[in-house]
Amino acid sequence: MSKTEVVVYENPDLLAAAAAARLVTRIVDVQAAKGSASVVLTGGGTGIAILRELRDSSARDAIDWSRLDLYWGDERFVPADSDDRNEKQAREALLDHVPLDPKRVHAMAPSDGEFGDDVDAAAAAYAEVLAANDAAFDIMLLGLGGEGHTASIFPDSPAVHEKERSVVAVRDCPKPPPTRISLTLPAIRRAQDIWLVTGGDAKADAVAQALAGAGEVEIPVAGARGSRRTLWLLDRGSASKLTKVYQPPTTG
Numbered sequence: 275m276s277k278t279e280v281v282v283y284e285n286p287d288l289l290a291a292a293a294a295a296r297l298v299t300r301i302v303d304v305q306a307a308k309g310s311a312s313v314v315l316t317g318g319g320t321g322i323a324i325l326r327e328l329r330d331s332s333a334r335d336a337i338d339w340s341r342l343d344l345y346w347g348d349e350r351f352v353p354a355d356s357d358d359r360n361e362k363q364a365r366e367a368l369l370d371h372v373p374l375d376p377k378r379v380h381a382m383a384p385s386d387g388e389f390g391d392d393v394d395a396a397a398a399a400y401a402e403v404l405a406a407n408d409a410a411f412d413i414m415l416l417g418l419g420g421e422g423h424t425a426s427i428f429p430d431s432p433a434v435h436e437k438e439r440s441v442v443a444v445r446d447c448p449k450p451p452p453t454r455i456s457l458t459l460p461a462i463r464r465a466q467d468i469w470l471v472t473g474g475d476a477k478a479d480a481v482a483q484a485l486a487g488a489g490e491v492e493i494p495v496a497g498a499r500g501s502r503r504t505l506w507l508l509d510r511g512s513a514s515k516l517t518k519v520y521q522p523p524t525t526g
C-alpha cells in the first residue's frame with residue numbers, strides 16, 4: 275500500500291537543499307539494492323534549484339553516476355539550444371558537471387531534432403524509449419502549478435484524460451511555451467516514489483486541494499501517486515493552507 279507523507283521546510287532554499295540531500299541518500303540506497311537507479315527530472319524553478327544544490331553537495335559523488343538512468347517528466351518542444359528547454363537547464367545545473375553515462379540520459383526530442391516539428395512523432399518516440407528500457411522509475415520529481423498542473427498535464431486537458439498512452443504531445447499549454455511533450459498520469463503512476471516539490475504561497479491552494487482528495491481532472495497533481503511512496507516536499511508558503519502537517523523547526 276502506497277503511503278503519502280508531507281514535509282515542510284522553512285523556505286524555498288532550504289526545500290531545494292534538503293530535497294537534494296534526500297536525493298543523494300535515496301539514489302545511493304536504490305543503487306546498493308539494485309545496482310542502478312532511474313530518476314525522472316522535472317522542469318520549473320524548484321526542480322532546477324534541486325539539481326543545482328545536488329551539483330554543489332559535498333555528498334554528491336556518493337552516487338555512482340555511471341549507473342544512473344535519467345528521464346524527463348515533460349519537456350518544452352523548442353529548439354535544443356533554447357533556454358526554455360528543461361534538458362538544457364538540467365545540463366547547466368547538474369548533468370554537465372557529473373560523469374553520467376550519456377547512453378543513460380534519455381532526453382525528449384527538441385523541435386529541431388530528428389522529428390522536426392512533428393511533436394506527435396517525438397512523443398511517440400519517447401514512449402518507445404520508456405518501453406524499451408522497461409522504465410519503472412525509482413524516483414520521480416514533479417513540480418506543480420498554482421492551478422494544479424503537474425508535468426505538462428493541465429486541468430481538464432486532453433492529456434489528463436489520456437488513459438492508454440504513456441507520453442503525449444501537449445498543444446496550447448497555458449504555461450508557455452505552448453507546445454510540449456509530457457508523460458501521462460498512467461506513466462507517472464508507474465514510479466515507485468514520487469516527490470512533489472514546490473514552494474511559495476501561489477501553490478498553497480493546489481497542494482491543499484490535492485491532499486484533501488481532489489479529483490485528478492480538476493487537479494492533475496492529485497493523480498500523481500507513487501506505487502511505493504508519495505512525498506510532498508513543501509515550504510511554509512506552499513503548505514500554508516494545510517492543517518495537519520509536519521511543522522519545520524523554527525530557525526533563528
Ligand SMILES: O=C(O)[C@H](O)[C@@H](O)[C@H](O)[C@H](O)COP(=O)(O)O
Pocket residue numbers: 316317318319320321348349350360416417418419423424425426449472
Ligand atoms: O516544464 C515545466 O514547466 C514543468 O515541468 C512544470 O510542471 C513545472 O514543474 C511547474 O510548472 C512548476 O514550476 P515552478 O517550480 O517554476 O513553479
